[in-house]
Amino acid sequence: MEIRDLSLTALRVFRAVAEQGTFTAAAVSLGYTQSAVSRQIAAIERAAGTSVLERRRDGVRLTAAGHLVLRRATAALDEIDRMAREVSGLPDQGGTVRVGWLPSTGAVLVPLAITGLRASHPAITVVTREGSTPALARALRTSSVDLALISSAPPFRPLDGQSPPLECQTLTERSLYLALPVSHPLSRRDYVDVTDLRGQQWIAAPSGEDRLMGVWPGLDERPAIVHTARDWLAKLYLVAAGCGLTTVSAGIARAVPEGVCVRPVRGGPQEQRRLLLARLPGPMPEAVARVGEALRAAALETDLDS
Incomplete structure (x- = not known):
């Protein structure tokens, strides 16, 4: 390769394409x-003398090269960025840890962990980004x-099927819940039977995205989805307005807005969800380990509250 x-x-373009999974998303x-992204990837492949990406119908995957x-x-x-900080007089950011998180963890768990870190390890800076599970696996x-x-x-199943497998630690394993308006007839019970979900109207994520908060899994009918939204808070405010029902993880049950109640669902398969803390295998820097500990402690605290 002619460096x-x-x-x-x-x-930078190549890294973005690898992370985003498609040329369009990277652009x-x-x-x-x-077209600019395509030209930069072509330049990389000319220098490498081989293909660095496998073009597939659903996006791209990295080749061995x-x-x-x-x-x-x-x-x-990373080295260029570090040099730029030093030249500009900025302090070394070796204590910066980058955390990706699902929308359902951003309401309670992530802020709780950052608050704890400020008290226990004030020199560590945490920067975060939201994403779906597939996007976060690619980011790792x-x-x-x-x-x-x-x-x-x-x-x-394994998160992405690539080798080596990502290292994953289960922080919580809890049931999925149903969010419904307090005015809804089903809210008067301590739990909802799965058979009562037939014919309900639903609020879900757009097609093809993570539907952790969406239609109850395994319904024996084609669901009536009346609203779609990516943002979990938007879904819950639509629920509060009486626009439909949605599913919600136990981790944000205590952050639902006024006008929404959360109920367990009985009957049918047990709908368990695991919250995992994932990383690449290998040695872990001290700052990353401390952030991992803070996230585990926050998960335990929210688990005890549920």
Whole structure:
């Protein structure tokens, strides 16, 4: 590979494509056109003398050469960023830890963990980003985040099927719940029978996205989805307005707005959800380990409250 032929822009574009999974998504995240992204990837492949991406109908995957290039590109970009901070007089950010999280963990668990860290390890800076479980798994693979809070549902398969497997620790394993308006007839009971969910109207995520908060799994009918929204708070305020029902994780049950009640569902398969703390295998820097401990402590606290 002729390193002199590669620009930092090409390396950043390649990392974005690997993380986002498609040229289109990478272009949007970087503010580039798709053709500009394609040109940068072509430059990488010319320098490498081989394909670094496998083009598939559902996006792209790294080839064996692509994995090697990505590791080297990430190390080079991190070093360039570190040098830029030093030259500009900014303090070393070796104590910065990047955490990815699902929307359902951002309401309670993540703020609780950051609050605890400020008291116990004030020198550690935590920066976060929200994403779906597949997006966060890709972010871990591309070293865009150090830790990720992700969800897993039965039968609890590996997150992305790539090698080596991501290291995952189960923080909580709890049942899925139903969120419904306090004015709804089903809210008068301590629990909802799954048979009573037939014919209900639902609020869910857009098609193809994580439906952790959406339609109750396994219904024996085509659900009537009357509203779609990515944001969990928007879903719950639609519930409060009487617009439909949605599912909710136990982790945010205590953060629901006024006008919403949360009930367990009985009957049918048991709908368990695991909250996992995931990372790449290998040695863990001290700051990352401390953040992991804070997230585990916060998960335990929210588990005791539920």
